Amino acid sequence: MRFPYPTGSSAVPLFLAPMAGVSESPFRRLCRVWGADVVVTEFLSAEGIRRENEATISKLRFGPEEHPIGVQIFGADPVAMREAASAVTEVFQPDYIDINFGCPVKKVVRRNGGSGCLKDLDLVQEIIRAVVQGTHLPVTCKIRSGWSEEMRDPVAIGLRCQDAGVKAIALHPRTRTQMYTGHAHWEEIAALKAALEIPVIGNGDIKTAADALRMREQTGCDGVMIARGSFGQPWIFRQARALLDGQPMPATPSTAERFAIALDHARMVQAYEADPIGAAIEFRKHLGWYVKGLPNSADLRKQLHAVNSFDEVEGIFARYLESDWAHEAAHDATHDSAESASEESHAA
Ligand SMILES: Cc1cc2nc3c(=O)[nH]c(=O)nc-3n(C[C@H](O)[C@H](O)[C@H](O)COP(=O)(O)O)c2cc1C
Incomplete structure (x- = not known):
């Protein structure tokens, strides 16, 4: 499945997830160096962009080496979202605009932003259409599986998003009420992939490079997005890339x-x-x-x-x-790699 923006030469691109207070320009650049194919800014308020709020605008800065990069925006007012998309396109020229329909934070959902939109799929479509109108760039979105357990239906949400004009979709398969508890339901990524014509990016609970490979194998997702698994270990991208390409995994740094x-x-x-x-x-x-x-x-x-x-x-x-x-850490590392070599030889 073709992505609507460049993703490098990899068959299954790896994404650094949008993360407020974490996926800032220096960390995005570091992860690019360590093998992330695509990065996304943290979510930025459409109102803040429209009003040229200084803090919001400063988070829009990115360097040429960060491309391909998406700018993620959120808000529940279609007009504000259209204007924000248009301003971002004109001034910052990212590779795509991503709409956040996943943020579970109270301050955001209280105004129906982020995952708050998932309670009203007509509004979701209205927002997408408005953003598409405001930019010539590809528009994508990131969703959760629904607002609550009762409203859980990622396929229905994904179909409505596709119908309204998004060109790729990332799914974090938890509901808003789950916040970060329980586990991510990867089978919902597989179901979304089977139902949609646009690329589907899987996200949720990838803690190691082996998890990235497992997600790809279990869901058939077109891309893999890593959030918390990148904390303190940007090399996870290089390791995941190797496993996805059928190569031996590079050693974890000493x-x-x-x-x-x-x-x-x-x-x-x-x-x-x-x-x-x-x-x-x-x-x-x-x-x-x-x-x-x-x-x-x-x-x-x-x-x-x-x-x-x-x-x-x-x-x-x-x-x-x-x-x-x-010295103890060095000893542990030698011990671990000897153990895993022995396990591999037993498995072979
Ligand atoms: C500190 C933090 C900030 C986040 N900020 C955003 C954000 O700005 N936009 C967004 O779409 N998701 C945001 N998320 C959600 C992640 O992108 C991702 O969907 C979630 O953490 C699940 O993936 P993981 O299990 O790989 O961490 C954030 C998550 C964390 C932990």
Whole structure:
């Protein structure tokens, strides 16, 4: 199935999911380097774009190396959505416009934005048609499986979206009332894929590269979108790519390599953000994710969650690498890879 925008040479493109406060320009660029084929901005309010709200507009910035990129917008007013799509197209020239019909956050759904729209599929179609009118770019959307368990019907929602003019659709198969609980119902991705003529991107609960392959095999989805699974491990894209292409999976970076990638990320953030202290504080969450699972990570995370500058981070990483904990991590990694090699030879 052909995507309406460039997706690189891969048969099954990998997407970095839109994530508020996470899929910002530096992280998007890092994930592109590590093999994400397509990236999407976090969701941006159509009203904010229309009123040229400074905070909203600043989140629309992206660099040439981020293409192909989609800009995701949300709102329940078709006129505002049309005008926002038109402004984004003219000023920022992304590869496509994505409409958010999935956000479960109260502040958004209270005004019928995000997944709030899923209660009224006539409104969903009205919004899509308005956005299509406002741009010459392909229009796509990201949905949940429905508003509630009683209203759960991703195929009906997807057919209405396709009928109104979207050119690809991403499904996170949970309902709004589920928020992030339970598990993503991948069988609904398979059902949507079987019912639609446009490309379907599967999303939800991909924590490892092997999960990406499993989703593709179980659902036949045209693309795979990773959100939380990219936290602190942007290399998941390169590993998933290899598995999808039938190649051996590249090794997971060592502790020292992980820290070097985290520092690369930090430098990109430092160069991008105007306020260095604010940027370091905002970056603490990424630091916590980069050290997840390491020996003594609770203590390491505590130190990292207190930093006010990127220089402090370098010092903390350097001390950890000299400590016994790092030797234990190296030992664990050798042990793990020996174990998995032995498991593979038993399986063969
Ligand atoms: C911190 C965070 C922010 C998110 N922000 C957005 C957003 O702006 N737009 C959107 O469509 N989905 C957003 N999502 C939902 C994700 O794109 C994705 O659908 C969801 O996390 C399920 O995928 P996963 O299991 O791979 O995390 C967000 C999720 C998280 C965890």
